[in-house]
Amino acid sequence: MNSREDILGRVRARLGRNPENAVTARKDIDAALAERVQGPRPAVPTDTAGLVARFEEKSAAQSSSLDRVAALADAPAAVARYLTGMNLPLRAVIWPSLAGLDWRAAGIEVAPRGAVDSDMVGITGCFCAIAETGTLMACSAPDHPATVSLLPETHIALVPMSRIVPGMEDAWNLARAELGSLPRAVNFISGPSRTGDIEQTIVLGAHGPYRVHLVIVEDA
Amino acid sequence: MESRSRHFKANAAASLANPVLQANLQTAKGKFVDKRAIAIKEIDDFEVSREAAKNIRNRVLENLDLWLEKFEETATARGATVLWAKDGDEICRHVAEIGQRHGVHKAAKSKSMLSEEANLNLALTAAGIRPIETDLGEYILQINDNEPPSHIIAPVVHKSLDEIADLFHQVHKTPRKTEIAALTREAREVLREHFLTADMGISGGNFLVAETGSVALVTNEGNGRMVTTLPRVHVVITGIEKVVPTLEDLTLLLRLLPRSATGQSISNYVSVLTGVKTPAERDGPEQLYFILVDNGRADVVGTEFQDMLRCIRCGACMNHCPVYQTIGGHAYGWVYPGPMGSVLTPLYTGLENAIDLPQAATLCNQCGVVCPVMIPLPELLRKLREKQVEKHLRPWFERLALKIWAMVAASPPLYALGSWLGVRYLKWLAGGRDRIAVLSVAPEWTLGRDFPAPEGRTFRELYRKGKK
Numbered sequence: 001m002n003s004r005e006d007i008l009g010r011v012r013a014r015l016g017r018n019p020e021n022a023v024t025a026r027k028d029i030d031a032a033l034a035e036r037v038q039g040p041r042p043a044v045p046t047d048t049a050g051l052v053a054r055f056e057e058k059s060a061a062q063s064s065s066l067d068r069v070a071a072l073a074d075a076p077a078a079v080a081r082y083l084t085g086m087n088l089p090l091r092a093v094i095w096p097s098l099a100g101l102d103w104r105a106a107g108i109e110v111a112p113r114g115a116v117d118s119d120m121v122g123i124t125g126c127f128c129a130i131a132e133t134g135t136l137m138a139c140s141a142p143d144h145p146a147t148v149s150l151l152p153e154t155h156i157a158l159v160p161m162s163r164i165v166p167g168m169e170d171a172w173n174l175a176r177a178e179l180g181s182l183p184r185a186v187n188f189i190s191g192p193s194r195t196g197d198i199e200q201t202i203v204l205g206a207h208g209p210y211r212v213h214l215v216i217v218e219d220a
Numbered sequence: 221m222e223s224r225s226r227h228f229k230a231n232a233a234a235s236l237a238n239p240v241l242q243a244n245l246q247t248a249k250g251k252f253v254d255k256r257a258i259a260i261k262e263i264d265d266f267e268v269s270r271e272a273a274k275n276i277r278n279r280v281l282e283n284l285d286l287w288l289e290k291f292e293e294t295a296t297a298r299g300a301t302v303l304w305a306k307d308g309d310e311i312c313r314h315v316a317e318i319g320q321r322h323g324v325h326k327a328a329k330s331k332s333m334l335s336e337e338a339n340l341n342l343a344l345t346a347a348g349i350r351p352i353e354t355d356l357g358e359y360i361l362q363i364n365d366n367e368p369p370s371h372i373i374a375p376v377v378h379k380s381l382d383e384i385a386d387l388f389h390q391v392h393k394t395p396r397k398t399e400i401a402a403l404t405r406e407a408r409e410v411l412r413e414h415f416l417t418a419d420m421g422i423s424g425g426n427f428l429v430a431e432t433g434s435v436a437l438v439t440n441e442g443n444g445r446m447v448t449t450l451p452r453v454h455v456v457i458t459g460i461e462k463v464v465p466t467l468e469d470l471t472l473l474l475r476l477l478p479r480s481a482t483g484q485s486i487s488n489y490v491s492v493l494t495g496v497k498t499p500a501e502r503d504g505p506e507q508l509y510f511i512l513v514d515n516g517r518a519d520v521v522g523t524e525f526q527d528m529l530r531c532i533r534c535g536a537c538m539n540h541c542p543v544y545q546t547i548g549g550h551a552y553g554w555v556y557p558g559p560m561g562s563v564l565t566p567l568y569t570g571l572e573n574a575i576d577l578p579q580a581a582t583l584c585n586q587c588g589v590v591c592p593v594m595i596p597l598p599e600l601l602r603k604l605r606e607k608q609v610e611k612h613l614r615p616w617f618e619r620l621a622l623k624i625w626a627m628v629a630a631s632p633p634l635y636a637l638g639s640w641l642g643v644r645y646l647k648w649l650a651g652g653r654d655r656i657a658v659l660s661v662a663p664e665w666t667l668g669r670d671f672p673a674p675e676g677r678t679f680r681e682l683y684r685k686g687k688k
Contacts, residue, residue: 014522039472114502142500193442197357208442
């Protein structure tokens with residue numbers, strides 16, 4: 001007998017599985033998958049101003065830095081200001097989906113591709129952002145390589161204000177509505193990577209970025 | 221991992237006598253506890269969320285066979301291969317075979333307790349695949365001659381900064397660093413090279429989502445993302461009990477897991493991974509394998525211990541356990557320490573191999589109160605004690621003592637005589653003082669405290685006298 005049958009066989013025997021109760025149980029499973037009942041959720045504002053304020057507050061608590069611009073076209077200049085202020089190179093790997101903005105005018109040289117080890121700065125967008133915890137949701141796609149938010153020491157993300165949702169449940173519903181099925185990788189990112197493994201003392205910058213900078217775009 | 225749990229008493233005594241370990245445990249004490257207390261306040265009613273989390277886990281366990289089939293169906297539909305393993309050896313065989321099939325030389329691992337259960341690193345090395353632990357704590361243990369972890373969330377909680385500084389200096393042959401940030405950067409640089417050159421990524425799975433056929437991984441360091449993004453092959457090794465129905469259910473559990481573990485409202489990275497990369501994608505694995513592991517779990521389904529399978533491995537029970545805080549994790553002798561380990565180790569490795577673990581608890585119920593999925597840990601420990609007695613696993617003198625006690629307690633005249641003798645003996649032993657410093661029948665009990673001396677007459681005597 002193969003291991004699958006052995007393991008499932010023992011589970012079935014212990015649960016007293018028979019054809020009749022399997023029918024009822026399958027109904028329960030189908031119901032659970034169809035209803036997708038939400039559990040208790042912490043109170044989060046639902047109006048735009050409240051959502052943005054909560055997102056900013058929680059992002060800062062996760063050690064992300066924040067900026068705001070009026071329009072997408074203003075983003076490159078804001079990114080350039082941040083990089084200059086941080087004494088970082090004006091050179092970045094970028095999600096190909098964002099390469100169309102006028103980065104050259106802001107003095108930033110962008111490479112639309114997946115990230116490699118030597119990339120110092122990565123610029124991404126996000127699928128949406130979650131106010132409850134100050135979290136970005138990034139969905140992998142040919143135009144959204146997952147490495148851009150992971151390998152560089154500095155990660156800059158453009159966050160359209162209209163895409164800030166209250167909680168993760170809302171993010172899943174958005175993904176179901178817009179993408180149909182889940183992409184290969186959904187990555188929720190809440191600030192720079194960190195570790196507390198040595199003496200339970202948190203240090204920023206473990207394997208992923210040391211810095212996460214969020215640029216909220218008001219009319220996007 | 222070979223269990224050393226039968227040597228619990230000796231292990232615990234050694235831990236208590238180790239001044240370095242005691243100092244390190246003191247440093248760690250309370251840090252997670254305080255952070256958790258703050259983090260759960262963000263949830264309006266934590267008890268309501270615990271109840272909901274318990275129900276989600278129970279819903280799956282009650283029909284585990286069918287939920288597993290459902291997960292297998294959805295995961296396979298997205299291009300993953302689902303394999304099953306009865307025990308640790310079978311995990312090792314599967315991973316070695318996958319490695320051979322895809323020409324793997326190096327495997328980068330994010331934390332997986334199942335791989336500890338299976339002793340996977342040894343097997344990989346034997347199969348010509350170099351395993352690299354990438355969680356900072358697990359990496360420290362690996363370069364320290366494959367030392368086992370002492371905590372499921374903070375594997376090196378038993379080590380001081382000084383010890384780690386020495387170790388890096390010796391192993392990396394670099395100048396000795398004493399700043400935590402500098403040590404972390406040194407490990408980052410060593411491990412980055414491995415992430416980029418590994419052919420296989422191995423991860424555990426915090427949850428499996430039946431709705432979508434996904435695995436959910438939480439990490440703070442980003443190593444979970446690295447090993448599931450860069451290598452060509454990704455192998456997920458996880459227990460059969462980890463299935464949850466929907467993304468909504470996952471979301472609720474993700475509110476409880478990091479808060480209970482480290483006091484974070486969310487882990488830095490939560491990755492929900494489904495299937496393999498499409499041809500147009502620039503990153504992601506071409507092959508995805510799930511190894512669903514029994515290793516003792518299936519035989520707990522449907523028993524009085526089934527509640528234990530709700531466990532989401534947050535570590536809150538050990539963080540709050542006075543016994544764990546005093547002896548550390550290694551004394552427990554197997555993969556899982558603390559209260560959850562004292563239940564899991566006997567269930568998974570045999571009651572007779574962990575005879576002292578169910579006893580290694582004061583039953584104070586701190587663990588039961590903090591458990592995010594409401595596992596009645598003290599009750600399960602008590603049930604394991606009952607099982608030990610039923611199976612005649614306790615030492616002969618304990619069994620004899622209990623037999624005598626049962627006989628005496630069932631007979632009022634014998635009981636009266638026993639207590640009549642007892643109080644007089646104890647009064648004599650106290651020698652006029654109101655405390656007994658050394659109780660000759662149970663000297664261990666009075667090691668750290670005195671025994672109050674009785675007045676010299678039993679309750680029955682006093683009662684009879686009062687009535688007259």
